Amino acid sequence: xxxxxxxxxxxxxxxxxxxxxxxxxxxxxxxxxxxxxxxxxxxxxxxxxxxxxxxxxxxxxxxxxxxxxxxxxxxxxxxxxxxxxxxxxxxxxxxxxxxxxxxxxxxxxxxxxxxxxxxxxxxxxxxxxxxxxxxxxxxxxxxxxxxxxxxxxxxxxxxxxxxxxxxxxxxxxxxxxxxxxxxxxxxxxxxxxxxxxxxxxxxxxxxxxxxxxxxxxxxxxxxxxxxxxxxxxxxxxxxxxxxxxxxxxxxxxxxxxxxxxxxxxxxxxxxxxxxxxxxxxxxxxxxxxxxxxxxxxxxxxxxxxxxxxxxxxxxxxxxxxxxxxxxxxxxxxxxxxxxxxxxxxxxxxxxxxxxxxxxxxxxxxxxxx
Amino acid sequence: xxxxxxxxxxxxxxxxxxxxxxxxxxxxxxxxxxxxxxxxxxxxxxxxxxxxxxxxxxxxxxxxxxxxxxxxxxxxxxxxxxxxxxxxxxxxxxxxxxxxxxxxxxxxxxxxxxxxxxxxxxxxxxxxxxxxxxxxxxxxxxxxxxxxxxxxxxxxxxxxxxxxxxxxxxxxxxxxxxxxxxxxxxxxxxxxxx
Numbered sequence: 001x002x003x004x005x006x007x008x009x010x011x012x013x014x015x016x017x018x019x020x021x022x023x024x025x026x027x028x029x030x031x032x033x034x035x036x037x038x039x040x041x042x043x044x045x046x047x048x049x050x051x052x053x054x055x056x057x058x059x060x061x062x063x064x065x066x067x068x069x070x071x072x073x074x075x076x077x078x079x080x081x082x083x084x085x086x087x088x089x090x091x092x093x094x095x096x097x098x099x100x101x102x103x104x105x106x107x108x109x110x111x112x113x114x115x116x117x118x119x120x121x122x123x124x125x126x127x128x129x130x131x132x133x134x135x136x137x138x139x140x141x142x143x144x145x146x147x148x149x150x151x152x153x154x155x156x157x158x159x160x161x162x163x164x165x166x167x168x169x170x171x172x173x174x175x176x177x178x179x180x181x182x183x184x185x186x187x188x189x190x191x192x193x194x195x196x197x198x199x200x201x202x203x204x205x206x207x208x209x210x211x212x213x214x215x216x217x218x219x220x221x222x223x224x225x226x227x228x229x230x231x232x233x234x235x236x237x238x239x240x241x242x243x244x245x246x247x248x249x250x251x252x253x254x255x256x257x258x259x260x261x262x263x264x265x266x267x268x269x270x271x272x273x274x275x276x277x278x279x280x281x282x283x284x285x286x287x288x289x290x291x292x293x294x295x296x297x298x299x300x301x302x303x304x305x306x307x308x309x310x311x312x313x314x315x316x317x318x319x320x321x322x323x324x325x326x327x328x329x330x331x332x333x334x335x336x337x338x339x340x341x342x343x344x345x346x347x348x349x350x351x352x353x354x355x356x357x358x359x360x361x362x363x364x365x366x367x368x369x
Numbered sequence: 370x371x372x373x374x375x376x377x378x379x380x381x382x383x384x385x386x387x388x389x390x391x392x393x394x395x396x397x398x399x400x401x402x403x404x405x406x407x408x409x410x411x412x413x414x415x416x417x418x419x420x421x422x423x424x425x426x427x428x429x430x431x432x433x434x435x436x437x438x439x440x441x442x443x444x445x446x447x448x449x450x451x452x453x454x455x456x457x458x459x460x461x462x463x464x465x466x467x468x469x470x471x472x473x474x475x476x477x478x479x480x481x482x483x484x485x486x487x488x489x490x491x492x493x494x495x496x497x498x499x500x501x502x503x504x505x506x507x508x509x510x511x512x513x514x515x516x517x518x519x520x521x522x523x524x525x526x527x528x529x530x531x532x533x534x535x536x537x538x539x540x541x542x543x544x545x546x547x548x549x550x551x552x553x554x555x556x557x558x559x560x561x562x563x
Contacts, residue, residue, distance in 0.1 A: 138534040152383045218411040219381050253381075274533045281531040284380075284413060 006312035014039050017057055021074050024115055025061065030070060030122065032061040037368075041361030042317070054079025060125065063110065069125035070110060071243075076117040083246055084121050088112060090245040093168045104150060104242045107234075126241045132230035133268055133369045140271055144260060145278070147228060147240050152253055154223035165221075165250040172251035174217035181206055181297055184304035191307050198303070198329055205296045205336055212293055219290045222253035229263045230369040254287070258294035262302070265331060265341060266349075267369060292335060299332040320356035323349060370559060371402045373443050373471075375452035375462065377479075379407035379420075385527065386453055386479060392525075394418040396552050401559075406443055408432065408457060437461035444471040449559050452499075455482040456492050459499035466502045474558060475503040478524065505558055520558065525551040 018039075022032055038058040056075030063070055075081055091106050111122040132140060165171050172180075185202040192198055209216065225232070227247040234241045249255075257275070264272040279288050306324045313321055327349040334341045354362075374394055378387040390405065391413060397403045398417030405418055408425040421443060423436045440461045444450060450473035452458050462473060477483060477500075486496040500506055506519045526547040529539050 141534065155382060214411065218413070221410075278531070278533060286413065 007317075013055060014057065017074075017076075021057065021059075021118065024118060025059075025072060025074070025120070026064075028111065028113070028115070028120070028122075029064050030061050030072060031064055032059055032072075036060060037364045041358060041364035054081070054083050056080035056083065063122075068110075069127065071107070071123050071125050073121045073123075074118055076119075081119045084119050087244070087246040088121065089168060090248050093164070094245065094248065104147070105239045106245065107241055107243070126234040126236050126243075128234050128236060131367050131369055132233075132235060135235075137268070137271055137274070140268070141274055141278075143235055143238070143240060144228075144271075144275070147225075147233070148257060148260075150240075151223050151225060151228075151256060155221050165223075169223070169248050169250055171221075172249055172255075173220055174213045174252075177216055177252065177297055178206075178209055178213065181209055181300050184300040188300075188304050188307045191310065192325070197333075201329060201333055201336070202300060205300055205332065208336065209293055209297060212289060215286055215290050216252055216293055219253045219287070221250055224249060224251050224253055224256040226251070226255055226259060228256045228260050252290065252294055254291045254294040255298065257291055258298040261291075262295055262298055262331065262335075266327075266346065269341070269343070269346065292338075295335045296332060299328055299335060303328050303332065316356045317358070320353060323352045323356065371446055371448045372397055372404070372559065373440075373447040373450045374403060374405045375440070375450060375458050375473075376405065376407050377453065377455045377457045379405060379409050379422075380413040381411075382409065388527075389478070389524070390453065391415055391418075392528075392548070393552075393555075396548060397555075400556075404443055404447065406436070406439060408436065433457065433460060437464050440465045441469060444469045447471050449474065451476065451555070451559075454479050454496065454499070456486070456495050459495045463495060463498045463502060472504040473502075474505040474507060475499055476507040477519075478507075478509055507558070522551060522554045522558075523547070 018032075018036075025032065036059055038060070054075060054077040056073055056077065059072040059074065061070050061072055062068060073084055075084065088109075091109070094104065095106070107123040107126050109121070109123055111120065113120050132143070135143075185206055188202060189195075189199055225242065225244075225247050226249055227244060232242070232244045232247070234243060257279075261272050261275055264275070276291075279291055303325055306321050306328070309321050310318060327345070330345055331341055333339070357365075374390055374397075376386060376390040378384045378390070380387050380391050390407070394403050394405050395415045395418060398415070403418050404421060405412070406421050407423075409422040410424050410426060412420045412422055414420065421439055423432050423439055425432060427435070436457070437460075444465055448471070450462070450471055452462050452473055452475050454475060454477045459475075462475075466473065483496070486492040500517055506517055507522050508519045509524045510521065526544045528544050529541070531539050
């Protein structure tokens with residue numbers, strides 16, 4: 001059994017909170033499921049990278065009066081409360097902004113209330129026929145493309161829009177991306193000072209981003225979901241329901257694509273290849289470049305994320321984080337130099353990951369994507 | 370011929386008008402000197418096309434003022450102006466046309482802008498003035514404007530996307546043909562005015 005402070009701290013927090021919130025939710029008419037996948041496994045390590053994450057529980061349950069399946073977000077942590085309020089504002093503004101050519105669907109809000117120190121948000125659970133990655137690849141492509149095009153339809157390029165965007169969703173320009181990457185690089189190298197490969201790789205990436213700053217800036221001002229991956233949306237009746245509205249930001253339009261494609265390089269490389277070809281066939285060469293730039297940016301971020309988790313982990317989990325850093329560094333090298341990632345590299349990482357993952361985390365991952 | 374294309378939207382904006390204007394500029398640029406005057410920030414560059422932009426992120430009156438000044442400068446050099454409808458273009462166009470002698474053609478391709486003009490006295494007035502002072506008014510389909518002669522030129526077809534899972538290869542010939550017809554008709558108007 002692994003012993004590490006972060007995991008223990010999370011389990012303590014989770015158990016204490018569940019003891020308090022379970023009866024609280026029952027009074028509001030909601031019963032919790034026995035199995036709670038969103039508070040187990042590696043959830044405790046997850047923090048947003050460029051925004052601070054408060055602690056909150058994401059729980060599955062049912063409304064007692066009619067057995068409607070629900071998702072409950074509940075927190076007494078002040079940062080967590082701010083996040084819930086922010087997410088609620090983002091949902092509302094998203095549905096109202098008149099310059100959005102297409103609007104994402106959102107699960108219906110059933111309850112938003114405060115009880116004592118706790119802020120509680122309850123939304124309807126969107127049941128899917130199957131996980132996104134279990135759909136035929138043509139369907140995955142069509143759905144994801146529709147999602148990206150919908151995001152591209154909203155562009156904050158007038159004075160009034162910029163103000164609204166900044167107030168609500170926050171915005172990132174090329175300077176912000178470069179500054180963030182410099183921070184990623186600095187922090188990674190501070191923690192991995194003996195790494196032979198990363199210093200040169202990160203310097204080359206930074207240099208590429210700086211050289212093409214104008215391209216990053218040109219394709220800015222787009223509504224982008226910075227974590228547009230299958231566990232953050234659900235598909236029902238061919239509609240995309242966003243589950244996480246707090247990851248919406250006005251930034252580079254390919255930042256969302258970058259996250260998605262880096263994710264798919266691991267989980268469904270055929271889909272990743274198809275999207276890269278789609279951009280080459282249908283968009284300008286500069287847009288292909290922009291996608292490459294944002295992928296390298298997001299890869300820098302993910303390496304930084306796992307580097308930061310090293311000190312919070314021990315045993316198998318720590319070994320797994322080391323494997324992840326190595327894998328994503330190899331991916332960064334491939335994307336930076338326009339090379340294909342060998343399938344053996346991918347398979348080798350998957351085997352290591354599956355060997356080192358906890359049973360709890362493996363259970364949490366079932367049906368997640 | 371020196372042609373100024375006026376547009377409220379230009380790539381990387383995502384709108385049919387934006388991609389239409391860029392495609393038009395690139396094709397026209399093969400035989401004419403083309404300047405695109407757009408609202409935007411860091412527009413996509415295209416070979417043979419000069420881009421001049423007014424930053425859309427400034428307050429309304431500032432950007433209208435800046436666009437008017439820019440248009441005044443560009444129109445001195447241009448043989449013909451081809452403008453897309455919409456108050457942000459029509460207002461500066463009407464002002465500049467009072468003083469500059471450069472003829473302009475107005476394309477009423479943005480239905481939403483026309484609807485807004487119908488609902489607003491001010492926007493409607495600006496639109497009517499722009500139509501009245503135009504050498505030619507181009508419409509994509511037959512529309513009636515009392516006392517105004519319009520010329521119908523169909524919009525070219527949107528370029529079909531190459532999708533990875535379609536069985537048949539994409540046929541671009543129809544798309545190309547529609548653009549060739551569109552450009553030929555515009556060229557005739559640029560040269561002869563009717």
